Amino acid sequence: MKCVGIETSCDETSVSVVEDGRVVLSNIVSSQIDIHKKFGGVVPEIASRHHVSNIAYVVDDALNTANISFDDIDYIGVTCGPGLVGALLVGISYAKSLAYSLNKEIVPVHHIEGHIAANYISNPDLKPPFMALVVSGGHSHIVHVKDYTKFEIIGKTRDDAVGEAFDKVARTLNLGYPGGPLVSEEADKGQALYSLPKTKFDNYDFSFSGIKTAVINLVNKEKENINIQNLCASFENAVCEILVENTIRAMQDYNIGTVVLAGGVSANKKLRKLIEIESKRNGYTAYMPELKYCTDNAAMIASAAYFNYINERRYNIKERLDLNAYPSFKLGEKM
Numbered sequence: 001m002k003c004v005g006i007e008t009s010c011d012e013t014s015v016s017v018v019e020d021g022r023v024v025l026s027n028i029v030s031s032q033i034d035i036h037k038k039f040g041g042v043v044p045e046i047a048s049r050h051h052v053s054n055i056a057y058v059v060d061d062a063l064n065t066a067n068i069s070f071d072d073i074d075y076i077g078v079t080c081g082p083g084l085v086g087a088l089l090v091g092i093s094y095a096k097s098l099a100y101s102l103n104k105e106i107v108p109v110h111h112i113e114g115h116i117a118a119n120y121i122s123n124p125d126l127k128p129p130f131m132a133l134v135v136s137g138g139h140s141h142i143v144h145v146k147d148y149t150k151f152e153i154i155g156k157t158r159d160d161a162v163g164e165a166f167d168k169v170a171r172t173l174n175l176g177y178p179g180g181p182l183v184s185e186e187a188d189k190g191q192a193l194y195s196l197p198k199t200k201f202d203n204y205d206f207s208f209s210g211i212k213t214a215v216i217n218l219v220n221k222e223k224e225n226i227n228i229q230n231l232c233a234s235f236e237n238a239v240c241e242i243l244v245e246n247t248i249r250a251m252q253d254y255n256i257g258t259v260v261l262a263g264g265v266s267a268n269k270k271l272r273k274l275i276e277i278e279s280k281r282n283g284y285t286a287y288m289p290e291l292k293y294c295t296d297n298a299a300m301i302a303s304a305a306y307f308n309y310i311n312e313r314r315y316n317i318k319e320r321l322d323l324n325a326y327p328s329f330k331l332g333e334k335m
């Protein structure tokens, strides 16, 4: 079964063709990073306009690369939330029109479910149940993945998402946007010599605003004497330790021996290494997506769509003409 996945929740226009949830025939990502860079972050209105002008080309490119025509499409998966509402609407409107004209079924996909599903592409033997550490620009969750479409969020950030904290630290240090990879690049050249606060709770929640503020205060105090590389290394180390400590504790308490990383921050080298080391130490197995499937892409959406499709979470478009963007779409909810 061939699924066309469509993802436009933020600043990437992405379309992919995936077979049976695991085999990627094409995955085209048209990034708007260069356009938003000068504003230091994504400007929602500009993102929507670019999705409109890009989407038809990206669909064509995805079908051509997969060497299929519209007639070969079995169903369509599309991100319906969470995300920027105007940006989501572009992908959803295109997906609805496509489904209507081809008379194919449509699967509404939760963006974070997509990030988790990226692991099914990169790790063909991976099956639920497992624990997922979801770390992205807008989310920091520990999710108990009970089955392909059954999720329980057992920990989440009480303030900033971890990717957002990386981006804010990068902005404070004038490193550029998006900040995560740039902070990590500097961290590789430094040592974790600054002492930064690690906020802990009795449950599995996170908080990253304290460490972010500590970095900003240090920069304001030390001014030109600040060692950027050491500060980045200290920040990255502390954040990765908090993420991994919490996740391993959740795995011990829930008696779950498999963990996956998901979301843009799962591209972070330090985090990938630390989760592997700590998993091994505890006799657990860690999986992660290939780097190309960590940040937003439509292959992960088509993969998640497959597992929803086979679990009857799919619609005849003519019975779901009201399908919309759901910015507060809950993980595991049936839309």
Ligand SMILES: Nc1ncnc2c1ncn2[C@@H]1O[C@H](COP(=O)(O)OP(=O)(O)OP(=O)(O)O)[C@@H](O)[C@H]1O
Binding pocket: 010, 082, 083, 111, 115, 135, 136, 137, 138, 139, 162, 163, 164, 166, 167, 178, 179, 180, 181, 184, 263, 264, 265, 266, 267, 268, 269, 294, 295, 296
């Ligand atoms: N190597 C890295 N180290 C740390 N952070 C990274 C790295 N690569 C990317 N990031 C961060 O990942 C985030 C982007 O991830 P993603 O594309 O999943 O976010 P999003 O789609 O905007 O948010 P969400 O998925 O929560 O809706 C950015 O904050 C970016 O700085």
Ligand SMILES: [Mg+2]
Binding pocket: 111, 115, 136, 137, 263, 264, 295, 296
């Ligand atoms: Mg994302």
